[in-house]
Amino acid sequence: MSQDSQHGRWTISSSDDDDEAIPLSGTTTSGPHRPALSSHGSHPSASPPSPKVEPVTAAVEVKPEPANAPASSLVVGSEARQSAATNQLNPVKCETSPSLAGKRKNEASDGSGWALSDSDDDDGDVKGKGVVKRGPPSPKTKKPKETERPPSPHGRLYYIDEPEDFFESSVPCLNDTYRFYLNKVTGLDRKYNSGALHIRDILSPLFGTMKESVQFNYCFDLAWMVKQYPPEFRDRPVLIVHGDKREAKARLLKQAQPFPHIRFCQAKLDIAFGTHHTKMMLLWYEEGFRVIILTSNLIRADWYQKTQGMWMSPVFPRLPEGSDDSAGESPTFFKRDLLEYLASYRAPELEEWIRRIKEHDLSEARVYLVGSTPGRYVGSDMERWGHLRLRKLLYDHADPVPGEERWPVIGQFSSIGSMGVDKTKWLTGEFQRTMTTLGKSSLRPEPPMHLVYPSVEDVRTSLEGYPAGSSLPYSIQTAQKQLWLHSFFHRWKATATGRSHAMPHIKTYMRASPDFTQLAWFLVTSANLSKAAWGALEKSKTQVMVRSYELGVLYVPAAFNMKTFPVHKSQFPVSSSAGFPVPFDLPPTCYSPKDQPWIWNIPYSQPPDTHGNIWVPS
Template identity: 80%
Template sequence: MSQDSQHGKWSISSSDDDDEDLPPSQLRPPADSNHSSPQADSPPSSKPEPVAVVKPEPVNAPPSSLAIGSEARQAAQASQLNPMKYESSPSLAGKRKKEATDDAGWALSDSDGDDDVGEKGKSLRELPRKPSPSPKAKKPKVEERPPSPHGRLYYIDEPQDFFEASVPCLNDTYRFYLNKVTGLDRQYNTGALHIRDILSPLFGTLKESVQFNYCFDIAWMVQQYPPEFRDRPVLIVHGDKREAKARLVQQTQPFPNVRLCQAKLDIAFGTHHTKMMLLWYEEGFRVLILTSNLIRADWYQKTQGMWMSPLFPPLPEGSPESAGESPTFFKRDLLDYLGSYRAPELADWIQRIREHDLSETRVYLIGSTPGRYTGSDMERWGHLRLRKLLYDHSHPVPKEESWPVIGQFSSIGSMGLDKTKWLAGEFQRTLTTLGKSSLRPDPPVHLVYPSVEDVRTSLEGYPAGGSLPYSIQTAQKQLWLHSYFHRWKADSTGRSHAMPHIKTYMRTSPDFTQLAWFLITSANLSKAAWGALEKNNTQVMVRSYELGVLYLPSAFDMKTFPVHRNPFPVSSSSSGFPVPFDLPPTHYSSKDQPWIWNIPYSQAPDTHGNIWVPS
């Protein structure tokens, strides 16, 4: 079938209609590409076979280096292990299972596809590894890597000065940081952080840590800890079940210091999408809330963000339970969030947090946890939690009807047949709340999501689209949504070419120089992440675990946040907020198309000479 729209013509086979948010399986060089590939010399009339591209890590990587996520991410892998066995149908491409073998393939991430799809809606995070060789095939040499859609090598090795050797210059006003991006000039990484920096002794003498996340590569994660901390206890909080959980257990076998804690997912199609680190030092305690999965690709050439807390000191012995609270009640809300897991493995951490002074925190915690909530509990989680905080702690502004809302995300779920079903109804009401004003304006809403051209010309090229799981099956049901879309363009530093995995929401002045509030979160644009009202608005249902932090000017003794137009190089005392993309946003032109990840893009090669052909 085909679908015409203002953003082009999409074609899918009729058999694909029932499968949504399924990952594309292959990248192929165009026929005139100079990249080595079995397809490069195929005659035009022959049906091209899928290309076996990239093993992201060296070919002797142990089984524990597989990236593990939820069950559907594992389900996506089986057909990748032998890509010659299936035809070029997006629906087949998504039905793969991870196998714990040295040459097993795709690492996947990001859960926020359609709410009614469930765990099929996962996104590609790393490129496919090379399939297991046939018995007659020669095994590749250990020191070599196969050809890659990125070019000769999958990863560019970071230069020696990429990682911090001393405490970096950071903006301590907001404690909002971007990740480092390999391939950018050093000045544009100044003040940004890599996971290896975060876990280094620069920020404390680590005793123990917890890693909450969606997608894991345990061996890679362990290598990011400095050698002196590598054997310290690590607790992994995940949402995997059954076979996926078994594979995660297998990953941890070589690392006796790594333990697992399974998050309860009692509502169908929910995921554990929260990304948080709890770091316990000899000197105190620290919290990081971020947008990156624990796989190398997420810390390589993606735009990611994080909030890193101050170092929280221990409270004096015998302090009352109310001690160490912040004006934003961050301590109470963090304990409430951790308690929602009902996990014995977190009991010691809950007690440790109680014993530390979190009073310096200036941000508000906004979490989602699975469940159906009524009464006052409706305002504990999801977008109604955001609405409550904006009502209680933000302030109306003059002519607020002209202050736009900007949402920016890397994944999109089903919004309904028209905008009133969820987006322009309950969710927009939340985003437009400013204080206790009875005014219910209808301000402009700008949704920032990469176009096909943004992906094609990015640092990674088309493979970056594996982190943007917007499916044709979902998109063709909500063409009305695309009129909201704006290009991903980042702060004129080259970061526009690092595709976003960061998720941000904000309210800005009409001239885009002031912010009424700013939110960084793991939550994409989906009802599963934010929650949806039910039973005539008397109940809210949330499917997934999510976590973010809300910046409100009142907590910083400001009326609004000034926007920092040129955040690099970073200044430690700047009062401007470092918005991670260009303002004002640029609306899609008539020629722009939103990136759809499970249809081919073969007319124009990407920055590495490859085309995108889902199989």
């Protein structure tokens, strides 16, 4: 059974040229990971040879992970994330793919050729399992002990060690205009990591003398996180702000048992399918206080071979004793909005941090905070959170531009929710209205909207291969209901930053000039393309409902004494002040008729990825 769309036919079959099936999780390997491309010589009839991918540099060393790592290192996150990690423990040989494909074909019991579940909404990273079964494990694969550490994306035993010069050894330059940085990616040419940061860099004593910190996030590997702190700070108090409940919460608490310096704050999630998706660090130093708003989970895979982004504040100094409560505010009201966001948790564990922030001078912040917190809001409160908060900021602080009807909106994300039976239900009828706001102009054009999301081929040829798709949770249950959306899709290409093969977990939104040399505004955020993250209007547009916690920062040219942001397409380092460091190629490349968006819960077996893996969901 197949369905046609503008971007080709989607099927589930045993044919050798069918690479459109897409899994919830799980991957198969044909052996230990090697730095260079694996050979597909054992599958001469499977497909044309894979496109050449820049090999990992020879300087890196492959080492096995310890087999007796504690259970506390297990990743905590959604059921889908757990399933992805679990399936990587039982690799299926590439040679088994034809029989597996036949098995999957027979299991599509609804007759549609799509793997269905009883879920009627997909809210980003939240969802669970597909009904397509994974094939039997390889006979050579032993069932792992419960105490074993989850494997790398390339198999149970191997990660690539970073070269010795991968981490900062001297004080990095952090005074560029925008303070927007990409993460370092293992395996890229050194120049493409110039100006980028790893979590170990961020927590380094080069950045400040740590006294205490808060980590807001969605997925956690606490044992790994603790190791990212330098030894001298490794026992300093850490507060973990999370949204886990019941079994997931119990797993998280179990992770922390070896670490008495870790405490917890559970975010309230009272609306179904909401998540605590915010990713923020609050770092309290002897020298002051720093805020980092980012897109990475606190797990190694997110800091390994994925493209991530972050805004890093300067070190905010302590205010003089006796300062007024309104002191230390920035022109963008960053201090007020950060305090309001923290207060929305209604958590006693954050009261001490709210007091500390009040005592610091945040006047150097030049970005606007755009947050989401769960709830239903009416009246003026509708503009406090979600995309209506962004709309309000763009109305008040962005400036109209000549010919703005031709300035496209570009959105880029790693997960997609359900948006309705046609584009007017939310995407163009509501979300685009926000994205096209520029000042108080009465003109409300509908310019082009380019949505950048990896295709199957992008994932297949990535540094990680198919396992990179476990962080791109667009489900078949959602995709089949909104084929109209795929006409907006554009490929993930990032040749200027060397990251075309480092799949994105970063989320960005912007408004660009027709020649893509200027930006009217830019946003980096944790929010994917979903109503859960951004909010949706209800009750004849008199109320907005938001399901999840999200957080991002908005760059508006006026706050930098500019009319627009210049874009430099081939600038290094990637955090250059000469032009805004857009993390992918402009103009975006539209999907070809043969391209299909990556969907993570149907299988891909032919052709294998760049490591000889196939992808089989459970």
